[in-house]
Amino acid sequence: MAAMYLGSGPYCYASSLAMMLGPAAPEVGAIETLTGSPFGMQLVGGSQPYFDPYAWDPEIGVDAAVELLGFACERSHGGTPEEALGRLRAACERGPVMAGPVDMALLPYTPGGGGDHYVVVLAVTDDPTAGAAGLVGGTPGSAAGDGGGGTVVVHDPHGHPFATLPVADFLAAWRADAVEYLDTSYVMRTGFVRVRRTSVTRALHDSLPAAARWLEGRDDLPVPPGTLGGADAALRLAELVAGGLGPDVRGLLTHFGVRVGARRLADAATWLGSVGRAEAAAVAERQARVLGTLQLPLVTGDDAAVVAGLRRLAPGYAALRAAL
Secondary structure (H helix, E strand, C coil): CCCCCCCCCCHHHHHHHEEEEEEEECCCCHHEEEEEEECCCCCCCCEECCCCCCCCCCCHHHHHHHHHEEEEEEECCCCCCCHHHHHHHHHCCCCCCEEEEEHHHHCCCCCCCCCEEEEEEEEECCCCCHHHHHHHHCCCCCCCCCCCEEEEEEECCEEEEEEEEHHHHHHHHHHHHCCCCCCCCCCEEEEECCCCCCCHEEEEEEEEHHHHHHHHCCCCCCCCCCCEEHHHHHHHHHHHHHHCHHHHHHHHHHHHHHHHHHHHHHHHHHHHCCCCHHHHHHHHHHHHHHHHHHHHHHHHHHHHHHHHHHHHHHHHHHHHHHHC
C-alpha cells in the first residue's frame, strides 16, 4: 500500500461536514469515502467529465455520510433571499451552519475558479467592517432587501478560514443558479445531533453495498440526456480527447477533476484496507495511480498519453465492483 495522501484538495463538503461534527468527526478521507464519491465516473450530458458515480451528486453524498455516521440534521432550502437570510441569521445564533452548494465563482474572496462549493457560516452581522469580530461582537439585527451592508463570516475549506464577504455577495453565491444538479436554492444544514452510536469501521462496512451499487450503475435517479457512467464514460472521454479536447473540459480536468478523483480513490483504498477489504483496496489504489498520472499529460498536451490512461482506467470500475 502506498503512503496515504495528505495535503490540500477540493474536499469542500467533506471538510465542511467534519467542521460541523467537530470532535465526533472521522478523518475527511473517511467522510469522502462514505459519501460514495470514489465509486465510479460519469460523463454528464456526454461531455462533462466527473470522477464520481453515474447519477451521484454531493447532496446525495452528504446525506449518506451523515446517516452512516449516526447523525441527523435539519436541511432547509428555498424561499426568497430575505427569507433565506432570516433562516441563516437565526441558525447562526445557535451555532455554525453548513451552507451549500454555493456558486464558488461568485465568492469575491476566491481568486478565480468556479463550480459548486460548500462552506461553514460562522456569523452574519450588520457591520460591513466587522470581519471575524462578528463572532464576538456582531448583532444579528434585521435585514432589508438583499441584506444591505452586512457581512457574512465563513470557514471556507478551500483554504480560507474566517473569510468575510458582503451579505449580498453571499446570497448571490448561495442561490446557486449555476449548480446544475440542484433544483432549489439557499440550502443549509444545521442542528447536527447524534441519533445512534456507531464507529467509523461500522459505518464503512455499512457503506459497501451502496458503493457496489454505484459502481454497478443506478437507473433510479435522473441524469441529463446522453450521460454515461463507468467504463463507458472513460472510453467516451478517451474518444473526445483523441478528437481534440476543448479548453473548458481540459480546464475542468486539470484544475478539479483529476485532482479530486485521484484523491477520492486513494482515500477509498486506505479506508477499504482499514476494514479488511484488501482486494478492493488494491483495485482502488491502481485506479488512483492511473488517474493521477493523467495530470501531467493533460497540462502539457500529451493527449496520446491521456487517451491511453483513460483506456487503462475503464476496466478498473468493473474490477472494483467485483472486488466489493
